[in-house]
Amino acid sequence: MRKQDAIYTLPMILxxxxxxxxxxxxxxxxxxxxxxxxxxxxxxxGKHLGGDDAPAGCVNVIxxxxxxxxxxxxQAERIINVVxxxxxxxxxxxxxxxxxRGIVLPGTSINGIFASFSETEDAAFVESVMHKEIKRDxxxxxxxxxxxxxxxxxxxxxxxxxxHTGFDIxxxxxxxxxxxxxxEEELFxxxxxxxxxxxxxx
Numbered sequence: 001m002r003k004q005d006a007i008y009t010l011p012m013i014l015x016x017x018x019x020x021x022x023x024x025x026x027x028x029x030x031x032x033x034x035x036x037x038x039x040x041x042x043x044x045x046g047k048h049l050g051g052d053d054a055p056a057g058c059v060n061v062i063x064x065x066x067x068x069x070x071x072x073x074x075q076a077e078r079i080i081n082v083v084x085x086x087x088x089x090x091x092x093x094x095x096x097x098x099x100x101r102g103i104v105l106p107g108t109s110i111n112g113i114f115a116s117f118s119e120t121e122d123a124a125f126v127e128s129v130m131h132k133e134i135k136r137d138x139x140x141x142x143x144x145x146x147x148x149x150x151x152x153x154x155x156x157x158x159x160x161x162x163x164h165t166g167f168d169i170x171x172x173x174x175x176x177x178x179x180x181x182x183x184e185e186e187l188f189x190x191x192x193x194x195x196x197x198x199x200x201x202x
Contacts (some may be wrong), residue, residue: 005142005174006137006139006141006142007139007142007143007157007160008164008165009139010139010161010172010175010176010179011161011165011167011171011172011175012166013175013178014199016151016178016181016182018139018184019139019140019175019178019179020182023134023135023138023140023182024140024185024186025140026180027185028185028186028189028191030183030184030185031076032078032102033076033077034188035074035184035188036076036080037188038184038187038188038191041122041124041126041187041191042144042147042184042187043148043161044119044122044123044126045122045123045130045148045149046120046147046148046149046151047115047119047123047124048123048124049118049123049127049148049149058182062186075104078104079100079122080094081112082100082104086099086100089157097120102187106151113133117173125191125194126187126191129187129191129194130144132189132190133186133190134183134186134187135188138177139179140179140182140183140186141167141200143157143176143183144179144183147168147180154173154176154177155169155173157172157176158166158170158172158173158176159172160178161175
């Protein structure tokens with residue numbers, strides 16, 4: 001790993017607010033279920049760029065079912081639970097999507113743009129949003145790549161920061177977590193905004 005990696009600037013950050021001020025557009029608040037959806041989409045992005053053995057069909061279906069202009073915390077939790085349960089029963093791909101949709105969104109028609117999304121297209125969508133919203137030289141983008149493409153743990157990244165800078169591991173862990181939280185918030189609102197535009201034009 002090269003010393004100039006942006007994560008090595010994290011020891012200079014004293015507060016999460018400082019990280020937000022330098023690298024994003026102010027504080028945003030998202031619900032726990034919105035974080036879950038965003039993490040699923042990031043996992044899908046990481047799978048296609050870095051490879052992993054996660055249940056991609058499950059990831060894709062949850063993402064597709066949650067692509068709506070408004071959904072409550074309870075609705076989101078229900079979608080996640082239904083899809084995971086169906087996945088554990090052996091449903092995959094379009095069958096998983098259709099059965100889950102029939103349960104959580106009965107009587108609705110969302111065949112159009114969302115039903116035709118493939119995992120590759122979803123991953124490309126996340127990549128395009130990442131490119132627009134997260135600066136390439138930011139520690140937030142570097143953490144995203146390490147966590148979702150390289151599948152590295154928070155502890156592993158913190159140890160790397162400690163090795164190269166001498167910074168305390170627990171303090172490094174905290175800063176990695178700050179980056180993850182900001183990443184999820186920035187991406188959630190950016191993806192939601194773009195998807196609402198897609199709905200308006202289709």
